[in-house]
Amino acid sequence: MTRADDSAVRDLAERLVSGDTRALARAISLVENDAPEAQALLSACFPHTGNALRIGVTGAPGAGKSTLVDRLARGWREAQRKVGIIAVDPTSPFTGGAILGDRIRMQERLGDDGLYVRSMATRGALGGLARASADVAQVIEASGKDIVLIETVGVGQDEIDIARLADVTIVVLVPGMGDDVQSLKAGIMEIADIFVINKSDREGADRVEKEIRAMQSFAQTHAEWIPPVVRTVGTSGEGIPALSDAIEQMQQWLMTCGRLESRRKSCWRVRIEEMVRQALLKEARAHGLSAEDLTLFAESVTAKQTNPYTLVPKLVAEVFHDRRRLP
Amino acid sequence: MTRADDSAVRDLAERLVSGDTRALARAISLVENDAPEAQALLSACFPHTGNALRIGVTGAPGAGKSTLVDRLARGWREAQRKVGIIAVDPTSPFTGGAILGDRIRMQERLGDDGLYVRSMATRGALGGLARASADVAQVIEASGKDIVLIETVGVGQDEIDIARLADVTIVVLVPGMGDDVQSLKAGIMEIADIFVINKSDREGADRVEKEIRAMQSFAQTHAEWIPPVVRTVGTSGEGIPALSDAIEQMQQWLMTCGRLESRRKSCWRVRIEEMVRQALLKEARAHGLSAEDLTLFAESVTAKQTNPYTLVPKLVAEVFHDRRRLP
Numbered sequence: 100m101t102r103a104d105d106s107a108v109r110d111l112a113e114r115l116v117s118g119d120t121r122a123l124a125r126a127i128s129l130v131e132n133d134a135p136e137a138q139a140l141l142s143a144c145f146p147h148t149g150n151a152l153r154i155g156v157t158g159a160p161g162a163g164k165s166t167l168v169d170r171l172a173r174g175w176r177e178a179q180r181k182v183g184i185i186a187v188d189p190t191s192p193f194t195g196g197a198i199l200g201d202r203i204r205m206q207e208r209l210g211d212d213g214l215y216v217r218s219m220a221t222r223g224a225l226g227g228l229a230r231a232s233a234d235v236a237q238v239i240e241a242s243g244k245d246i247v248l249i250e251t252v253g254v255g256q257d258e259i260d261i262a263r264l265a266d267v268t269i270v271v272l273v274p275g276m277g278d279d280v281q282s283l284k285a286g287i288m289e290i291a292d293i294f295v296i297n298k299s300d301r302e303g304a305d306r307v308e309k310e311i312r313a314m315q316s317f318a319q320t321h322a323e324w325i326p327p328v329v330r331t332v333g334t335s336g337e338g339i340p341a342l343s344d345a346i347e348q349m350q351q352w353l354m355t356c357g358r359l360e361s362r363r364k365s366c367w368r369v370r371i372e373e374m375v376r377q378a379l380l381k382e383a384r385a386h387g388l389s390a391e392d393l394t395l396f397a398e399s400v401t402a403k404q405t406n407p408y409t410l411v412p413k414l415v416a417e418v419f420h421d422r423r424r425l426p
Numbered sequence: 427m428t429r430a431d432d433s434a435v436r437d438l439a440e441r442l443v444s445g446d447t448r449a450l451a452r453a454i455s456l457v458e459n460d461a462p463e464a465q466a467l468l469s470a471c472f473p474h475t476g477n478a479l480r481i482g483v484t485g486a487p488g489a490g491k492s493t494l495v496d497r498l499a500r501g502w503r504e505a506q507r508k509v510g511i512i513a514v515d516p517t518s519p520f521t522g523g524a525i526l527g528d529r530i531r532m533q534e535r536l537g538d539d540g541l542y543v544r545s546m547a548t549r550g551a552l553g554g555l556a557r558a559s560a561d562v563a564q565v566i567e568a569s570g571k572d573i574v575l576i577e578t579v580g581v582g583q584d585e586i587d588i589a590r591l592a593d594v595t596i597v598v599l600v601p602g603m604g605d606d607v608q609s610l611k612a613g614i615m616e617i618a619d620i621f622v623i624n625k626s627d628r629e630g631a632d633r634v635e636k637e638i639r640a641m642q643s644f645a646q647t648h649a650e651w652i653p654p655v656v657r658t659v660g661t662s663g664e665g666i667p668a669l670s671d672a673i674e675q676m677q678q679w680l681m682t683c684g685r686l687e688s689r690r691k692s693c694w695r696v697r698i699e700e701m702v703r704q705a706l707l708k709e710a711r712a713h714g715l716s717a718e719d720l721t722l723f724a725e726s727v728t729a730k731q732t733n734p735y736t737l738v739p740k741l742v743a744e745v746f747h748d749r750r751r752l753p
Contacts, residue, residue, distance in 0.1 A: 142735035149730060360728055368724035371734055375715060378742040379706040388702060397695035401687055403476060407698055408469035415705040419746060 112143035144241035155265030162271040166333035181213040183239035229260035274303030299330035386418040439470035471568035482592030489598040490624040493660035508540040510566035556587035601630030626657035
């Protein structure tokens with residue numbers, strides 16, 4: 100980056116910190132696309148972060164997460180709390196874009212400076228989405244939001260990784276999902292701080308709650324905080340105040356005995372490692388590991404002309420060797 | 427590694443290549459645990475790989491994948507084909523170990539040198555499981571198996587990553603899963619070479635097939651190969667010959683026009699990049715990025731004493747700096 104770029108980044112950061120929504124949108128795009136300015140921008144945003152409550156909301160597609168998130172956001176706005184929402188959107192040709200459409204409508208309906216909604220598409224790279232959404236959350240936080248909601252679709256490893264970055268994780272279930280709780284991806288039950296049974300006017304809500312309770316008694320992953328089970332009907336708003344209260348209670352619990360700090364510490368530990376990994380890979384890409392090189396290596400390995408297990412140590416040594424020769 | 431280690435590794439590789447099952451089991455453990463000998467072992471195995479057909483089997487928990495895999499394996503064994511099976515096992519406290527138990531029983535029941543079954547647990551690290559299972563598949567292949575089956579539980583990103591490493595990917599569905607096909611994680615439909623509707627004696631098999639067909643007509647991801655839909659009843663063995671035939675046909679199709687080579691090339695491209703990433707991280711761990719260091723950094727970042735976006739470039743520069751000073 101040139102010095103001019105550097106001052107442009109500082110200017111952009113200042114504008115977004117002061118609440119300029121267009122600057123915020125532009126900054127998110129830079130971070131999401133991993134633009135050359137992204138690191139400097141995130142660095143400038145960092146001092147303005149740490150005060151918002153981050154809430155992750157996850158659950159199977161069709162569980163009604165968007166409606167819940169909308170309802171929660173409206174309630175907080177009425178209480179004058181500023182809210183940012185990141186909706187992590189799968190890019191499957193079958194479902195892609197659905198959430199984005201909903202959210203654009205929501206944004207328009209509210210026409211409210213204290214609410215910012217952004218959709219993010221699934222990245223191809225391993226761990227890319229978790230990293231990108233964490234960085235975007237930082238930027239949104241820096242813009243002065245009190246609450247940042249991160250909504251993911253699905254209950255796979257991606258979602259677990261994303262949810263781990265939140266202070267409070269809400270897992271949304273619905274009655275009548277066939278195998279119900281058992282069908283959830285291993286690991287998703289363990290990350291829940293609050294369970295929501297949405298569409299709880301449907302038959303089977305009792306059974307879902309019973310299953311959650313049975314797993315809790317078996318797992319005992321949370322020694323002190325026993326995740327409450329809240330029943331909601333997102334479309335009518337029933338149970339939203341109770342959910343809001345549960346979040347409030349969880350926040351109170353986190354605020355005591357350094358629990359929030361300890362959670363955030365483990366979160367940063369994971370993220371720093373991931374950031375280092377990414378930085379090392381960039382270094383490698385700049386030194387003999389371009390996309391074209393990799394394709395050639397793969398060709399040669401497939402043809403059994405090159406042994407990948409001897410190739411890779413050689414490549415890595417070369418990355419360091421080239422770096423050594425740089426001025 | 428010392429010279430003695432090196433010769434021990436060569437000895438172990440020779441024994442497993444010649445069909446020694448105990449050597450195979452030991453080699454897999456070394457690879458799975460990423461032992462210091464792992465790279466040398468994989469390097470020694472590499473020349474003995476490339477001839478087996480790799481089949482990935484994925485689908486929601488409870489879809490009956492293990493039963494299908496067992497039935498397929500028995501059929502191949504009757505035809506004198508040697509089979510290796512990797513069952514990727516989730517480590518959730520709720521479900522962990524179930525598959526492993528089943529598989530130990532299967533192994534005992536058959537008492538057959540031409541069949542090797544191994545369970546693998548979910549790794550914590552991002553992408554770790556895909557890498558580890560691909561390496562284990564290499565070792566099993568080197569032991570002279572004609573077919574290597576990789577069975578995963580669930581349909582998340584992990585499973586997609588693992589399935590991408592196979593020559594043929596089978597996605598197993600069952601009727602009456604609630605949202606059925608729509609509830610599948612985005613991306614899983616696109617990787618299927620063969621769809622299986624298992625438990626097809628249940629009500630709803632027609633509907634599942636119709637949904638798959640509808641998605642196929644919409645997606646058209648496979649221009650030439652249209653994934654067939656095979657109905658099975660794993661418990662009775664119904665449809666297993668048809669599934670076997672479908673695999674055979676896919677293999678024939680792959681064998682023409684360099685399709686198998688082209689698939690394996692893209693697979694190696696992904697894997698080489700991942701291997702480089704891993705090697706770089708190891709380098710970093712050896713130079714100021716130990717677990718303890720990371721914890722200290724995370725503490726300092728949480729306390730807002732350190733900005734992670736300036737810390738990481740500094741850490742990465744130090745990795746190279748330290749490496750430069752080494753003899």
